[in-house]
Amino acid sequence: MADVTLRKVVKRYDEVEAVRGIDLDIADHEFVVLVGPSGCGKSTTLRMIAGLEDISDGDIMIGGDVVNDVPPKDRDIAMVFQNYALYPHMTVAENMSFGLRLKRYPKAEIKSRVDEAARMLDIVELVDRKPKQLSGGQRQRVAMGRAIVRNPKVFLFDEPLSNLDAKLRVQMRIEIKKVHQKVRTTTVYVTHDQVEAMTLADRVVVMNHGRIEQIGTPNELYHKPATKFVASFIGSPAMNFIPCRLEDLAGKLHVRLTDRIAFPLPPARAARYQGIPRADKLLLGLRPEHITEAKPHPEPGVEAFETVLDVTEPMGMETLIYFTLEGAQVCGRVNPNAGAQDGAPLRLAVDLNNMHLLNEVTGVVL
């Protein structure tokens, strides 16, 4: 068990800078998820922690020791690969014990560790099989078992679930969470699936173009995104961005969306946005759940307006509605009984207590 620290870590491949200076402190026992779009440098970062890639610049510390030049086998880490990478000629038990056998652990100790891991992962009856006799989900469990028996300082996962079908992925996600609750090993987990990131992580690191965009707990990222990239990456369906301006109307600060629609800001928000120049081009960020059908007695800060819907998507528990404001497609979530219909007008309410205001040019959340 150990903490992991990255200091200004850079990775250059000839011309390309895959990772451009990453600072990250991962506490002991913490489960940190690196998330971001394809090619943003998640795997590269993970592989540098593992020691599979040299670092071009900066320092990586595991348990307080700089490990820049320490080979992978001496870093005391375990890694689970996207394609499992099981040794095809060994049985499940041999796969799991390979690392321990190389280190010449006593036979009894190896057996007890393998048994324990197999029990934890519910693969006891599979230990004598070869990998080719296992299903994808079972192979993934064996790959995790191989990491667990080593009892390393750090677990590294590189998109371990992306080869599984949707249902199995949900199941294995829970499995991984359970394992982490039991063994409490510091974990760095790479995924491009924001749901996986939100559900698994103690803290999520959102990466983009080789840089860290934001670090925070799942809730922080969801409710207080720092940039438009994070705001749009986290959450499904994604946050809506509607072009807008600030305007003073009758002594109160308003946010103007269209010629027809301008909402007065709740007092807390008005105070926060007071200093923004009125001419600035802004974006109003609203999550779909904050655009609902209008209610007879709205709470303070909830403003109603009327619009014509383009498309509706009944999901059972709720209905997703899509309409257009100032050229931007907007998604809302209404009650299935609210009477939303394709092409029909509907009176909607926006909850401005949960709004975000972004600079349209820089994408920074104000």
Next chain:
Amino acid sequence: MTTATIDKAAPTRKVKYGSMSRDRAWALRWSYFFLVIFAIFFLTPPIYMFITSLKSSAEISAATNPWWVFHPTLENYAGLLTSNQFLRFFWNSAIVSIFVVTITMLISVPAAFALSRMRFWGSATLATGVFLTYLIPETLLFIPLFKMFAVIGDWTGIQLINKWYVLLILYPTLTVPFCTWIMIGYFASIPKELDEAAVIDGASWIQTLTRIFIPVAFPGIIAATIFAFTVSWAQFLYPLVFTTSTDQLVMPVGIITSLIKGDVFNWGQIMTGALLGAAPPLIIYAFLMDYYIAGLTAGATKG
């Protein structure tokens, strides 16, 4: 409306299916046609040899029907298998081949591993270079090589020419490049994550090679072994040039030098010797083929 669509689609599908299976039938017919022709073509000589090997010298020279044995006899087999000279050739061939296969595998497996995985400076060029050496025929090399060994003999007093073990130096120049090339191909098909997993599990390069790569690429090793064995068992030019004393000869050269006396061809024994000589590679093929066909990395990844 739905039914109408189905009714319409059904005959179309049937026709398509029919034409596909007709294609297949024709493809099969052609395959059988050519396979039978090739089989006849390649099996005729050994059958002829076998028939001749059962005849006495008298019957061969009597020029009766060459495809029929009127007085079958095992005297050629008995003659050869009791001849110390023939057994000596056989023994020399066996020793040379076993050593060459061992030497080849000891060199080409680690070489292929280094060239395909360790990615040192110039490894790609070196890999191509290894293959190019295989393309130079031995007919081009035997004179300079002979001269080389003669010079070495003059300078150091180590006489290699006319000793069977000179072949242990010569044959690997043929087998090592090709076997290295085969093994590079097999190693390349092993996913990179497998050696990364091994490295993280704490394996050194040597351990990754011996505990992961060799077992996983075992079919490739079998293929390379078969190749090395066949080449060294059947090689003719080098032993013809470099060995002359009867006790140093290997089988292919031994048969023609000892069984052809002047212009007297002992056909019965020549055929018998050739047949007996072809037996070991056949036996090796038969035993190793099962392993060769076994799957390579099944189960390593998502499959």
